[in-house]
Amino acid sequence: MTPVISAEHLSVSYGDHKVLADISLGVEEGQFIGILGPNGCGKTTFLQTLSRVFAPDAGGVMVEGQDISAYDTKELAKILGCMRQETDAAFPFTVREIVLMGRYPHIRRLAPLAEADLVIANEAMKTTNTLHLADRLITEISGGEQQRVLIARLLAQQPKILLLDEPTSHLDISHQIEILNMLRDLTPKITVISVFHDFNLASYFCDRLVLMSGGGIIATGAPAKVLTAERLLESFHVRMLVNMHPLTGKPYLIPEYGTTATPAAQHVHVMSGGGTGVVLFHLLLLHGCRVTAGVLAANDSDAAAAAALGIEAVVEPPFVAVSEASVRRLKLLLFDADAVVVAAMPIGFGNLSNLSILLETDVPVYFLGKCEDFADGRADVLRARLCECGAVEMSEITDFLRRIV
Amino acid sequence: MLRHPVLVLPFLFLLLIASILVTTCIGVSGLLLWNFDTEMLQKLLFEVRLPRVLGAMLVGLGLAAAGCAMQGLFRNPMADPYIIGTASGGALGAAFAIVLLGGLFLPALAFLGATLSTIGVYMISLRNGRVTGETLLLSGIAVSFFLSALLSFFMYISGNSLHQIMFWMMGGFWDVYWDKVLLGLLIPAACMVLFVFSRDLNVMTLGEEEAIHLGVNTEKTKRILLLTSSFITGIAVAIAGGIGFIGLIIPHVMRIIVGPDHRVLLPASMMVGAALLMWADTAARTLPVEIPVGIITAFFGAPFFIYLLRGRTRV
Numbered sequence: 001m002t003p004v005i006s007a008e009h010l011s012v013s014y015g016d017h018k019v020l021a022d023i024s025l026g027v028e029e030g031q032f033i034g035i036l037g038p039n040g041c042g043k044t045t046f047l048q049t050l051s052r053v054f055a056p057d058a059g060g061v062m063v064e065g066q067d068i069s070a071y072d073t074k075e076l077a078k079i080l081g082c083m084r085q086e087t088d089a090a091f092p093f094t095v096r097e098i099v100l101m102g103r104y105p106h107i108r109r110l111a112p113l114a115e116a117d118l119v120i121a122n123e124a125m126k127t128t129n130t131l132h133l134a135d136r137l138i139t140e141i142s143g144g145e146q147q148r149v150l151i152a153r154l155l156a157q158q159p160k161i162l163l164l165d166e167p168t169s170h171l172d173i174s175h176q177i178e179i180l181n182m183l184r185d186l187t188p189k190i191t192v193i194s195v196f197h198d199f200n201l202a203s204y205f206c207d208r209l210v211l212m213s214g215g216g217i218i219a220t221g222a223p224a225k226v227l228t229a230e231r232l233l234e235s236f237h238v239r240m241l242v243n244m245h246p247l248t249g250k251p252y253l254i255p256e257y258g259t260t261a262t263p264a265a266q267h268v269h270v271m272s273g274g275g276t277g278v279v280l281f282h283l284l285l286l287h288g289c290r291v292t293a294g295v296l297a298a299n300d301s302d303a304a305a306a307a308a309l310g311i312e313a314v315v316e317p318p319f320v321a322v323s324e325a326s327v328r329r330l331k332l333l334l335f336d337a338d339a340v341v342v343a344a345m346p347i348g349f350g351n352l353s354n355l356s357i358l359l360e361t362d363v364p365v366y367f368l369g370k371c372e373d374f375a376d377g378r379a380d381v382l383r384a385r386l387c388e389c390g391a392v393e394m395s396e397i398t399d400f401l402r403r404i405v
Numbered sequence: 406m407l408r409h410p411v412l413v414l415p416f417l418f419l420l421l422i423a424s425i426l427v428t429t430c431i432g433v434s435g436l437l438l439w440n441f442d443t444e445m446l447q448k449l450l451f452e453v454r455l456p457r458v459l460g461a462m463l464v465g466l467g468l469a470a471a472g473c474a475m476q477g478l479f480r481n482p483m484a485d486p487y488i489i490g491t492a493s494g495g496a497l498g499a500a501f502a503i504v505l506l507g508g509l510f511l512p513a514l515a516f517l518g519a520t521l522s523t524i525g526v527y528m529i530s531l532r533n534g535r536v537t538g539e540t541l542l543l544s545g546i547a548v549s550f551f552l553s554a555l556l557s558f559f560m561y562i563s564g565n566s567l568h569q570i571m572f573w574m575m576g577g578f579w580d581v582y583w584d585k586v587l588l589g590l591l592i593p594a595a596c597m598v599l600f601v602f603s604r605d606l607n608v609m610t611l612g613e614e615e616a617i618h619l620g621v622n623t624e625k626t627k628r629i630l631l632l633t634s635s636f637i638t639g640i641a642v643a644i645a646g647g648i649g650f651i652g653l654i655i656p657h658v659m660r661i662i663v664g665p666d667h668r669v670l671l672p673a674s675m676m677v678g679a680a681l682l683m684w685a686d687t688a689a690r691t692l693p694v695e696i697p698v699g700i701i702t703a704f705f706g707a708p709f710f711i712y713l714l715r716g717r718t719r720v
Contacts, residue, residue: 048614051618052617053617073617073622075620077618077620078620080618081618082618084614084615087611087615088611089610090611090612091482092665093607093664093666098611101608101611101619102619109601109604110601110604157619
């Protein structure tokens with residue numbers, strides 16, 4: 001199948017600065033393509049070259065098998081529609097007038113608007129949820145509303161290929177999903193090429209992703225193939241956790257927020273479970289503490305988090321009471337620790353020994369919030385005894401950090 | 406905002422016709438109804454007043470149309486027909502004619518000066534076959550300063566002709582007869598060209614990139630609109646000198662009243678500009694001492710403009 005639009009060895013420079021270097025990309029009809037890349041990597045320039053706003057210094061763009069420079073401007077506008085991030089309309093046109101301007105390439109000079117044009121514009125406004133704004137002025141509506149009006153104008157233009165530069169950057173989450181759903185429903189009749197900044201939206205909606213960096217393309221393909229932690233580190237210089245979205249099976253990305261363990265004077269041991277420890281791990285690492293954890297059950301999300309964050313932890317297989325070996329390892333860690341914090345974890349017979357060991361050491365103990373007792377009240381008894389021996393109870397994580405760091 | 410162009414345009418047309426009839430009947434020699442000398446009356450009416458009124462009408466509609474096109478093209482409500490060197494070029498041509506040729510070929514040289522300076526500004530701004538609005542404006546300012554320096558030099562050495570140059574620069578219709586009216590008929594013809602491009606002009610006000618995306622051949626459109634506007638302005642300058650304010654204020658006021666759609670804005674501005682200049686000229690010629698009409702338009706127009714700006718919550 002021949003591509004409906006393709007870039008062939010495109011190079012573009014602004015003066016001495018090379019923005020695009022030898023880019024080639026073929027897009028097949030009916031696909032939804034997402035372009036990702038850090039600021040200044042040339043995404044917008046790429047779209048502008050694809051839509052003939054700039055002529056490339058070298059290479060060319062082919063649209064429906066014909067060189068783009070050969071097209072008449074109106075003919076091209078019937079095939080290729082483009083939407084910028086914002087409009088800066090100089091004069092106060094009404095929203096309806098702006099949307100009707102999408103009909104420009106279809107109307108002959110001096111010909112009046114036909115009934116069909118008005119119907120198409122109305123339909124476009126309905127689809128983008130802007131019909132109620134029809135008589136408002138474009139200069140007096142919000143950024144998100146303007147963006148939807150621009151999409152309405154693009155729909156009224158009825159092109160076969162859409163080039164979009166962050167079409168949902170000003171929209172709230174419900175409109176983001178609504179508009180992107182609508183754009184995806186336009187495929188495969190229409191081809192959509194869109195710049196994204198949100199990995200997860202791109203991953204969910206696009207058939208194929210193009211990852212750009214430094215004026216070139218570093219990967220193209222299905223979202224799962226393109227969105228890998230290594231590639232994102234290479235292009236964005238950010239560590240990302242790549243998971244699978246539990247309901248869609250598409251890649252789902254979360255930034256790590258830069259918590260690399262640094263050697264530090266303070267050593268804090270965290271006793272947690274059931275996900276109550278992750279926040280502590282993260283904040284303590286951020287504050288430069290050496291963090292250890294345990295005893296944790298291997299299937300506990302805290303254990304997974306500790307492993308991902310590079311935290312030394314004592315881990316026990318799931319559904320087993322804490323073993324002698326684990327107790328020995330825990331004692332070694334506690335011997336070295338400057339403080340122990342017990343998170344608001346559920347305590348049952350399995351992990352009760354965590355608390356009892358604390359009675360045998362003289363490390364300062366902090367309780368952060370209430371622990372739920374599943375051990376017939378023994379956990380509460382142990383807690384009371386620890387408090388008698390000087391353990392401190394706190395409810396706010398910030399109070400604890402102030403004491404420790 | 407009034408958005409009923411269907412009603413506005415016929416109303417403005419009636420206003421224009423009424424203005425022609427009434428202003429022709431008003432003059433220093435009194436209202437014609439009291440005058441019984443029919444031969445004298447006919448001579449005065451058809452050889453003096455009517456050409457002058459029609460001249461004012463043609464120049465008024467031309468300046469308003471050119472102002473409309475320039476404001477749309479530059480996406481700036483502060484643009485006027487003279488913005489890219491037209492006024493200073495025309496004035497220099499006129500001063501040249503007055504000082505060196507004793508006033509011979511004055512309209513021709515004024516037209517030549519106005520259009521040549523505009524074309525010069527366009528050529529200076531041209532880069533790789535493209536011009537941007539910003540470069541045009543800045544080049545226009547630079548060229549205007551240069552031409553003003555030459556103009557000042559001419560005025561400095563002009564001696565007795567200084568008053569004549571000053572009078573010309575303020576603009577007026579005191580020597581408009583049928584020959585100039587015939588010349589002025591080129592103005593509505595050129596305005597038709599602007600009107601044909603009114604939908605393109607609408608799209609151009611969204612910004613050049615969006616206009617390209619919607620299928621406007623922006624470079625061609627800019628070239629045609631700039632050339633046509635400066636042609637209109639050149640003719641207006643040749644007929645009546647440098648009348649200010651009409652081209653700036655009329656499009657602005659009419660945009661507030663009928664909205665920014667050039668298919669309505671352009672004809673509405675033309676009719677109101679024509680009517681306003683006819684009335685201003687009537688005032689100029691019936692005052693005890695005849696004064697340049699440019700003074701009248703600015704004197705009454707500027708306060709009205711300020712009133713409009715203050716009255717609007719949003720500009």
